[in-house]
Amino acid sequence: MRPATFEYLAPKTLEEALELVGDDSRPLAGGQSLIALMNLRFATPEALVDLQGIPDLTRISDDGEFIRIGAMASQADTETNSIVLNSVPLVAECIREIGHWQIRTRGTVGGNLAHSDPASELPAVMVTLGAHYHLASKRGERKIPAVEFHQGAYDTALDPDEILTHIAVPKQKPTERSALNESVRAAGAYAIAGTTSILERNNETCLRAKLVLFATGSKPYEVQGLNSVLVGKELNSGSFSEASELVASQAPHFDDFHATAEQRKQIFRALSERVLQETWQKFQVGSS
Amino acid sequence: MLGETRYVGSSVLRNEDQRLLNGNGNFLDDIKISGCQYIHFVRSNIAHGIVKSIDISEAEKVAHITKIYTGRDLQGMLQSMAPSKADGGIFEEKLFSTMGDQDAFIRREDRHPIVVGKVRHVGEIIAVVVGTDPYVVEDAAELIIVDIEEIQPVVDPKNALEAESPKIYDHWEDNRSLHLHVRKGDIEAAFANAHTVVKRTFHSGRISASPIETRGVIAHFEDHNEKLTVWSSTQIPHPVRTYLAHSLNLPSSRIRVVAPDVGGGFGCKAIPYPEEILCSLISIQLKIPVRWIEDRLEHFTSSIHSRDQFHDIEIAMDAEGKILGLRDDFLMDCGASNPLGVVQPYNTIAHLAGCYEVPAMDVTATAVVTNKVPLSPYRGAGRPEAVFAMDRILDVAAQELGLDPFDVRRKNLVPSESMPYSVGINYRDGAPIVYDSGDFPKCFDTAVELLQSSCDTDRRRDESGRYIGLGAATYVEGTGIGPFEGALVRVDETGSIHVAIGACPQGQGHETVFAQVAADTLSVDIEDVKVVTGDTDAIPYGWGTLASRSAVVAGSAVYEAATKVLQKVKIAVADEWEISPDDLLAQHGRIFVKGTPAKETTLEEVAEKFSPGGDYAQKFTPGLEEQIYWEPPTVTFASGVHIARVAVDADTGAVEILTYIVVHDCGPLLNPQIVDGQIAGGVAKGIGAALFEEICYDDNGQPMNPNLMDYILPTNDTIPDLLIEHLETPSPLNPLGIKGVGEAGTIPPPAAIANAIENALTEIGVEINKVPVSPKYLLNQIQKTKEAKL
Amino acid sequence: MKVNLRTQINDREIDLEIEPRLLLSDLLREHLNFTGTHVGCSYGVCGACTVIIDGKPARSCLTLAIQANNCSVRTIEGVAASSTFDRVSSAFHQEHGLQCGFCTPGIICSIVALTESGKNIAEEDIDKVVDGHLCRCTGYVNIRKAAKKAVGIYQGDENAR
């Protein structure tokens, strides 16, 4: 279990890097997915373009409206970053569920999103929060919403010559709360099913609601029609249970080694009810 | 028996820790030999088929490749790996002669270490690549093209029994590899007179031992002295040497097998493997040292699996909940071969009645071969399967009778006044099973008291709505099986004590525990004792560490050898001082006359006089050393009770263990901390088997989860702190009164946890008929139950 | 094509021509003879290969040696020479936090990195760190005790025999 040969390229700037990436010349971030695949010889790229030497890509900043997380910011640094903790707490909460500390010290935010593992938490969180991804190539830059970036299992909108440079996550408003909930068999294992949600409230009534499922076998799935069930109401356990019925009727069909499609539907339903409840409770206890 | 002890019985900290903590452990892959080349095995990715061709032409051209071998190249140079007395076969003849059933049989196959013709499971070795770089041998392996003509694989063991099933071994009559039948009492009458009879099927899933250190072999044939040294991450260096001697046609005196620090074994390193033979042969052929380290994928597809038994079990009860009779017909899926023969299935039979009085019993075992990795004992070795069937059927029967399962269990325990208790069938060594010691009711009551004092047993739901339940399971374990283990104890001329044993550890603390025994027997400081293990050149005969046997068998051997050394000392000194040996006392390395401590000598002085040429050496056998091979009369029975309290999330199928109680009786504890460590490790494995671990195959015989992402090992968050109590009823069968403990923890958790889950879900009415209770399985059972009620 | 690696490993300056595909675990074990770093899976799950890179625990099987360029790497051999080590190792020794010892160096590296992180350590932090390691021998019970003792949040079982 050792990688096949490849050429190693270590650009110092983004511009240099953009010259180097291409069809079989892949960006290397933390390597926590890519090197594992290479050790198993499931991936045999001709060249790796190590992005670690480009300092700009690790920056985390607050521009007033968005928190900008550099693609190469390590997951461990991001989860403890005070800007992230204060302004996009769901991102920190989510990253703590990714693998283990020993993985997150090297694994990056951008690498996780670019890998687009269907069982991964972070893409779902980015979809929930309405984040935008900034991509660069020699041809120029573009910005696309998370929901369009993730196109399927291990499938993204990235072209081979593109690099994900940073992610812009809207700051959580004082009237918003968010949460994440997943079913895993043991620490660090990939989720069997997971949900993430955001609720906005005005006085006691719900202004906006969003619920996203992950581990659907494909891209994160946003539950449809949720607003009609929740918005404009004072929420209580009845509303959450009603919302979870919606989930049961919509959850994507995904059957695998760990759960059948029917079972997964049932788990999604239970987790959805809980995650909404948990999000709502955060208003009560005054936490973020 | 030992008199006053300074070390035995106390938690002496381990001698082996220092080197392991600071990175100086000497595990197999840490051994560096100059000029050593790397071996990579090309393995079959087809479950069943005939190898038509192997094209190595591209691979051979890769730089740094020394040689590539296929089965055809090696065929003529090897004897097959015929099963020999070096593995389970040792007791088989005796067992069959006592079984008294004409239909009983065993078929065992001469395995060839590398495929010649037929492939029988994914993972079998097809070619061997040798090269100077570990990366390059993998590059070359990828270029080898293997053409296999597929045959329909045999995957489901039940289908394997059908007449139209393809055969794994063409010359066999059918796919059965073994049939055993044991009975006692009037089974027909028991069932005829029963108030209630219940019957169920229980399946213990297929498990991979998965030690964190995989297997590995270094073989070094030195031409100049024609000596083959093999380092192997094995539990059985001496049997491996015997195997190598037969397969390679070498005198065993020219072979040295060393087990260095071994990173866990649990049974999967307790059989001789093809890789040991192939590496040795290639080292001999190429006259270079070679090394192979199993990768994690290979571990799942070539190291033995275990469990995989389907029990059709039926129990006859009277109205009060007393057991009248038990019928069990079980099927074992032994994969492509059954290297240890009767060991696992017969252990199941021998332990089925467990702690309970079962007046009549009729048990048949059938093993079939299929296109999967061979099955062989893993920690617990047939007993967890027995307890899962027995303690589950007891709970089902209690339900049926409207009785409390704890009460039914308690009522059927062999009473303490019946000890020693004769079960009425034989053990695997052919000797009648007699529970020599123990107090089952007291064990049970202690566990229940611990439970009551540690939690609210009436609580049925927690704040998040999870169901809470309780389950118990009990077990006996025949420990310390023969045939023998050896110990050599020598006092060298500096007074330091050298102990060599055949049993070799994989984390059990042999260097500490046996030093404790030797130090107390000789009455010396433990710092003066050095224990050497796992080296066939250190002691000529040995068996290995497996089957909860080392403390008992090697411990007794060390005790006996040290006792003989001390006798030798006393006889010689008494002779010199013209007194009786009985008047001498040994204490802290000093030998003196009782009551006259002024008249003394030291072990060191005595040892010096025993050196060839020394004073004592003239008159007595030179050398202050004794070598003993201790043969146990039969096994000695440890026993215990586990209680699990679990919380079940019926929506997600997740199970959390809230409380876990162990009451165990392994006789006097040599080192309580090490014993508790063995129990905790065992329980964690039991929890793994109960909730997480199962290797699954698809219809093509492809393993579906041969990796640590999908084959889930228990992690820290899944194992609670344990509440452990000990009873210490001594065994009459060995000089230290001890019983083995290595496997105990692993035995009852599947049954206890499954009982607890079922108890938690009483409201829904779910039955648990299989382990592991994965979310997939549990949610399916819940669904089925709900549908049945509609 | 080979690449040049300059790094510090256990206070030793390394300057080597290596193949890009050389894993850090192999550099340590095969080239520098730091065999205390063990390999149990090669895909990040078991944790046996954990070392400390720039103060943080990381899997050496999922790190190319060249990714450690200009970094400071500590393996168990380097850790064993540090002042934190005695406390951690004696806690593991006293609490029987190891059996076969194969998983142990990785766990010690993680605990030492946590201790040295300057963070105020709570029980939960220890649990999370141990979650990142597989141990097939101990059942984790004594590892948790030892790790908690090492960071001073557990005194040892007073009632222990």
Ligand SMILES: Cc1cc2nc3c(=O)[nH]c(=O)nc-3n(C[C@H](O)[C@H](O)[C@H](O)COP(=O)(O)OP(=O)(O)OC[C@H]3O[C@@H](n4cnc5c(N)ncnc54)[C@H](O)[C@@H]3O)c2cc1C
């Ligand atoms: C034991 C273990 C447990 C894990 N558990 C989880 C878990 O529970 N949840 C989870 O989400 N993940 C989990 N992971 C995966 C982990 O989060 C990875 O770090 C992550 O998926 C990949 O990030 P990386 O920085 O390591 O990327 P790499 O492995 O370096 O790259 C991954 C892919 O993304 C591409 N890429 C990387 N960066 C860019 C970029 N800037 N632009 C374009 N393409 C890029 C690479 O070419 C590659 O194809 C686990 C990993 C391990 C080993």
Ligand code: FES
């Ligand atoms: S070997 Fe690196 S995590 Fe297992």
Ligand code: FES
């Ligand atoms: S002590 Fe053996 S794997 Fe942890």
